[in-house]
Amino acid sequence: MRGRFLLPVLLLGLAWAQEVFDQVLFSGNWNLPMGPGLPWWGVLSAPFSHSGFGHLLSNSVIFLVLSWLVLTRGVRDYLSVWVAVLVMNVPIALLWPTRSHGLSGVIYGLLGYLLLIGWIEKKILPIVLSLVAFWLYGSAIMALIPGISPAGVSWVGHAGGFMAGLIAAWTQGNDNPKAT
Secondary structure, eight states, X not given: OGGGGGHHHHHHHHHHHHHHHHHHHHTTOOOOOBOTTSOTTHHHXXXXXXXXXXXXXXHHHHHHHHHHHHHTTOHHHHHHHHHHHHHHHXXXXXXXXXXXXXXXXXXXXXXXXXXXXXXXXXXXXXXXXXXXXXXXXXXGGGGGSTTTSOTTOOHHHHHHHHHHHHHHHHHHHHHOXXXX
């Protein structure tokens, strides 16, 4: 049980290792974003790439909290959010004209999952998780609206992650025998 809660710490460790490597060896110029004309594997590396320690730090705590909330439901649910976000990143990387990177797409995926799962399952634990997620991070939903996000922030990456989280909740909630 405790081991599953280490998974987000390990994933976050990859992001921190990439940023340290980038800052020490490349003066912050070695980013691994996804976007037009970039290698396909950018879809996989983008969540671990950030534009500096401030960017990474702003994502770290939120990522851990939301990850642990989803992991109270199980590793399968957590991985379904990650897979949905990575799949949703493919059309964004191919069609959106600017580059994007950072854990925020995954963060919005985790938030979307948590907000919907309680409504789908109508059970106490999922409802409590939804309410806690909304109480902690509900105001972040405003950043999904074009023009509200600050310049240089990929609102489409956030919106894609959020939609991916909704899809993951829908598939997990409707596939979960405990939900009936």
